[in-house]
């Protein structure tokens with residue numbers, strides 16, 4: 042069986058500028074993949090090409106081993122970043138329209154529309170006009186539209202970025218459920234969203250893939266020892282902290298706004314004993330000492346060059 046999706050050498054050039062600059066990856070069926078990257082990384086353009094809405098300048102997309110064609114549109118569900126709705130329609134009318142556009146017959150449409158509206162928690166609002174829906178309800182309606190024809194692959198462009206925390210939570214929980222049954226690719230610039238629901242992460246930076254792997258493989262790959270340190274704001278203590286960064290066993294130092302210092306070290310055991318011994322000898326009032334490893338946030342910042 043070929044992978045669900047095989048993307049190779051995908052490029053998109055706008056006005057001579059590469060926006061997507063040679064993306065290649067395979068996706069197996071049943072996975073939930075986060076397309077993670079800062080603004081302008083090329084996520085929307087990639088998703089639009091994967092949805093068959095935009096032609097690549099170069100490269101190919103194979104769905105179950107075959108080039109994408111007309112029948113592909115029935116296999117995918119797509120939720121754009123800022124979906125536009127007809128506010129005068131009811132939610133039900135909108136979903137019925139979406140299901141008819143996807144080629145379903147009247148009877149099948151009615152059954153699927155009711156089921157998907159209920160699944161998205163919109164059954165009570167189904168006969169109300171969309172104009173009166175909250176942002177979270179509109180996004181759930183957008184998901185219902187993308188799901189109504191039971192697609193094999195769901196493509197969601199920043200599905201939670203415009204929502205308040207409650208709307209965000211609702212959608213993330215739905216995504217977790219949907220991800221159990223359907224293959225999903227969703228874009229986000231928030232690492233935490235990716236960590237919450239996805240199996241795999243594709244980190245994009247300037248139109249390219251900076252990192253690609255399962256959550257755990259990325260964590261393992263970047264598993265560098267890090268010491269987190271905070272001292273009381275005293276002259277000697279701060280001076281000592283300052284000199285620490287010049288020591289050879291410290292590979293990198295980063296100061297957080299609250300005065301916490303993150304030290305990437307070569308070898309945890311020796312760094313830990315030197316730091317604790319010196320702090321004890323000098324009577325440094327330590328407020329925090331933590332021996333850990335890089336968070337995925339750091340991996341992300343490193344991979345996208347932030």
Ligand SMILES: Nc1ncnc2c1ncn2[C@@H]1O[C@H](COP(=O)(O)OP(=O)(O)OP(=O)(O)O)[C@@H](O)[C@H]1O
Pocket residue numbers: 055056060078079080081082083084085086087230
């Ligand atoms: N139709 C277009 N014409 C010209 N330039 C475009 C077009 N679409 C996107 N771009 C440019 O391509 C770059 C990547 O855009 P894209 O929207 O794909 O990134 P993104 O990662 O989705 O970012 P965001 O999170 O801001 O939506 C941007 O610099 C954008 O200005």
